[in-house]
Amino acid sequence: xxxxxxxGGILRAVVAAIRHTPAAGLVVRSLRHDxxxxxxxxxxPDARGRLPCDTYPRRARPLRERSWPELGAAPLPAWPRxxxxxxxxxxxxxxxPEHVVEQALAQxxxxxxxxxxxxxxxxxxxxxxxxxxxxxxQRYEAGQPLGPLDGVPLVVxxxxxxxGFPTRVGTxxxxxxxxxxxxxxxxxxxxxxxxxLGQSSMTEYGLSPLGANIHRTLPRNPHDVGRLAxxxxxxxxxxxxxxxxxxxxxxxxxxxxxxxxxLCGIFGLKPTYGRIPLSGHGMPWGGSVTHLGPLGxxxxxxxxxxxxxxxxxxxxPASQQQPPLDPGELLGATRRGVDGLEIGIIEGEWEAADESxxxxxxxxxxxxxxxxxxxxxxxxxxxxxxxxIGYITIGLEALCGLxxxxxxxxxxxxxxxxxxxxxxxxxxxEYLDAQRxxxxxxxxxxxxxxxxxxxxxxxxxxxxxxxxxxxxxxxxVDSAALNAMCRFAFLANLTGLPAASAPVGTDEQGHPVGLxxxxxxxxxxxxxQAVAHLERIGAARVTRPDSALESLV
Numbered sequence: 051x052x053x054x055x056x057x058g059g060i061l062r063a064v065v066a067a068i069r070h071t072p073a074a075g076l077v078v079r080s081l082r083h084d085x086x087x088x089x090x091x092x093x094x095p096d097a098r099g100r101l102p103c104d105t106y107p108r109r110a111r112p113l114r115e116r117s118w119p120e121l122g123a124a125p126l127p128a129w130p131r132x133x134x135x136x137x138x139x140x141x142x143x144x145x146x147p148e149h150v151v152e153q154a155l156a157q158x159x160x161x162x163x164x165x166x167x168x169x170x171x172x173x174x175x176x177x178x179x180x181x182x183x184x185x186x187x188q189r190y191e192a193g194q195p196l197g198p199l200d201g202v203p204l205v206v207x208x209x210x211x212x213x214g215f216p217t218r219v220g221t222x223x224x225x226x227x228x229x230x231x232x233x234x235x236x237x238x239x240x241x242x243x244x245x246x247l248g249q250s251s252m253t254e255y256g257l258s259p260l261g262a263n264i265h266r267t268l269p270r271n272p273h274d275v276g277r278l279a280x281x282x283x284x285x286x287x288x289x290x291x292x293x294x295x296x297x298x299x300x301x302x303x304x305x306x307x308x309x310x311x312x313l314c315g316i317f318g319l320k321p322t323y324g325r326i327p328l329s330g331h332g333m334p335w336g337g338s339v340t341h342l343g344p345l346g347x348x349x350x351x352x353x354x355x356x357x358x359x360x361x362x363x364x365x366x367p368a369s370q371q372q373p374p375l376d377p378g379e380l381l382g383a384t385r386r387g388v389d390g391l392e393i394g395i396i397e398g399e400w401e402a403a404d405e406s407x408x409x410x411x412x413x414x415x416x417x418x419x420x421x422x423x424x425x426x427x428x429x430x431x432x433x434x435x436x437x438x439i440g441y442i443t444i445g446l447e448a449l450c451g452l453x454x455x456x457x458x459x460x461x462x463x464x465x466x467x468x469x470x471x472x473x474x475x476x477x478x479x480e481y482l483d484a485q486r487x488x489x490x491x492x493x494x495x496x497x498x499x500x501x502x503x504x505x506x507x508x509x510x511x512x513x514x515x516x517x518x519x520x521x522x523x524x525x526x527v528d529s530a531a532l533n534a535m536c537r538f539a540f541l542a543n544l545t546g547l548p549a550a551s552a553p554v555g556t557d558e559q560g561h562p563v564g565l566x567x568x569x570x571x572x573x574x575x576x577x578x579q580a581v582a583h584l585e586r587i588g589a590a591r592v593t594r595p596d597s598a599l600e601s602l603v
Contacts, residue, residue: 057526064527065464068471078472084529086438090487097432099489101482105338106371107323107546107571108492110499118579119387123350124586129594130293130347131601133354136202139603140190147190147201150602151183151245154203157294157599158247166275166519167267168292168597170285172208172251173215179203182245189243198354200243205289206299208249209256209332210342212236217332220254220282222265223461233330234366235299235342235359242358250285250298254466256333257448258282259309259535260515264463264525270517272314272595273561277514280310280535283345287314290345291592293599297351299359301331303340303444305510305539308551311345312509312564315553315593317581318345319352322572323546324368326359335451339444339543347592349582352550353380356574373572383575384582389422391580393567394502396430402537403508410555411508411565417589418580428498428505432491433541437533439491440540442476442484449473464525488544495545499570504580507538509551509564538566548574552581552590562593 056064067073082088126135139145155176162169186201195201206212209219211229213236218224232240239246251266253259261268261278269288271277279288283300287310290298300307302320311318326342333340344355357380362370393415400408419425432439452470459467498505511534517526542549548571551564565584569577584590 055528098486109571110496132348147183147186170289174248196243205250211330223458253281256282280313282306297346311551313514315562327363327366327369329365383579391423392502394428406557414554436541505568509566511537513561
């Protein structure tokens with residue numbers, strides 16, 4: 051594994067060795083070393099808490115009652131156009147939802163025909179989308195739109211049940227059995243008038259943050275088609291980054307919303323665990339780190355989708371823990387300034403990012419500081435081990451769920467085969483030990499958030515990794531690239547805290563990088579407040595790629 055990226059015949063040989071020969075032990079030891087997992091056992095005994103009874107998010111402190119300056123909404127960019135621009139164009143009669151949706155479906159197919167591909171959709175729901183757009187147009191004509199998402203086109207990640215379509219979660223072997231009903235989140239979007247174009251493609255079982263899957267023609271990075279778009283919400287990110295839709299639904303178990311958002315240069319939000327119910331989430335394991343959330347062209351788009359999709363559901367106990375949101379609370383938060391906001395900078399974490407990533411993120415933080423935010427150094431001793439704890443947590447929860455794939459192992463991609471074989475060597479004690487470390491990490495993060503409002507981290511340690519046509523077609527394993535994508539992501543998944551990625555700049559070659567802000571449990575408002583201010587002052591913005599589509603509104 052120390053040889054770097056493995057692909058083609060070498061990768062197939064490694065997979066065969068780990069599945070069928072005694073070499074499995076050597077390969078697994080190498081993977082454990084590369085991902086930092088072997089270091090967890092060396093941590094001192096006092097780094098471990100008691101076994102948790104649940105993994106629900108814990109609020110570190112009561113919400114602070116403060117009077118924030120009202121600065122108004124961030125200016126709407128000419129490109130990409132966000133949800134508010136769609137609603138305004140419809141209300142003024144400049145364009146009809148039917149025309150927008152018809153053109154968006156055509157544009158999605160045009161993206162898929164490009165070489166290399168940029169098509170974000172796995173399936174197209176033409177008939178229902180066009181009917182929904184027609185009914186939306188009638189509501190606008192009558193002056194009775196359902197709200198800010200009425201008539202707005204969006205896409206839904208293929209791990210979320212969409213009535214009439216199979217939920218295949220990036221696989222090739224899963225039977226093409228159509229979902230009998232929409233997931234709760236999809237039902238809420240339809241009730242708000244949103245028009246769903248179809249399912250967006252993802253990495254297999256969501257187990258890669260890179261954006262490659264031999265079973266899908268996954269889209270490349272819109273800013274550089276020689277690079278990956280990130281995963282596992284790959285199609286959702288590219289749909290927004292190309293301007294096809296203003297907002298898309300993704301899912302995040304270890305950065306799968308924030309990572310592709312950062313690599314594609316857009317905004318992304320992982321809400322608090324349970325804020326958007328997982329009822330109807332089609333992954334064969336629920337998992338203790340999985341969240342649904344939006345990727346968007348602006349902070350306002352994140353706020354609108356999150357507000358509409360939030361709320362408890364009887365089938366999801368975690369969602370029943372949430373305090374209610376006031377009407378318009380999240381969009382209102384995007385109009386606030388940052389004077390007096392306390393932002394924690396975790397000691398030792400920024401040094402683990404590439405210089406280009408750290409430079410852009412720190413420049414954005416200094417811009418917040420100039421407008422009255424306070425940057426405070428803080429300590430979270432286990433932050434550096436969060437990724438390793440996360441790999442064990444999501445990996446072994448996934449292994450349990452992947453029992454459904456028994457008898458189909460040879461039909462999985464080589465990267466997932468290698469992962470499953472490696473995970474099968476872990477013991478129950480290692481999972482339980484990781485959960486005890488997770489308890490301590492949660493305590494340390496809560497202690498930090500009693501002193502500050504937000505934590506600031508890079509989103510990913512590097513810009514988008516490169517990929518060749520052969521690697522995309524045959525599959526590959528790259529533990530260094532995987533670790534770079536997940537290095538800073540798992541802290542928010544293991545704690546269940548809300549976290550957003552903002553596009554705050556590029557590296558020397560123009561590849562986007564992201565700044566991540568993490569808030570206290572159920573406090574998406576403060577996260578969005580800070581990200582929106584970055585957008586307001588131009589420190590965070592979506593850059594138009596050469597592959598961009600022309601705006602429809």
